[in-house]
């Protein structure tokens with residue numbers, strides 16, 4: 001049996017999870033709700049994260065635009081996606097929610113603007 005400890009990040013409570021890998025599957029303790037179980041299994045089998053960053057803006061009242069992915073992406077693709085994001089510069093005006101890049105690395109996830117920036 002293989003034991004691991006995790007902190008559930010699905011809500012601000014942050015339950016301390018103890019996960020045991022048994023022949024019958026994962027046994028999760030410490031979660032206050034079902035989402036903790038889902039989080040633990042996902043984290044151990046295919047971890048994902050929402051990526052947040054900033055990109056350059058031309059012609060706006062700010063020169064950096066906060067961006068994020070509209071869904072979590074596989075953790076092992078974060079650095080490759082950052083390399084792409086670091087090359088992107090957009091022109092103002094930008095509206096919050098505008099799609100900056102579609103289908104990042106074939107994940108089906110888009111990069112979107114987290115705020116508006118006017119000219």
Ligand code: SF4
Pocket residue numbers: 008009010011012013014015030031032033034035036037039
């Ligand atoms: S297990 Fe449930 S209550 Fe605990 S941190 Fe995760 S989502 Fe929140």
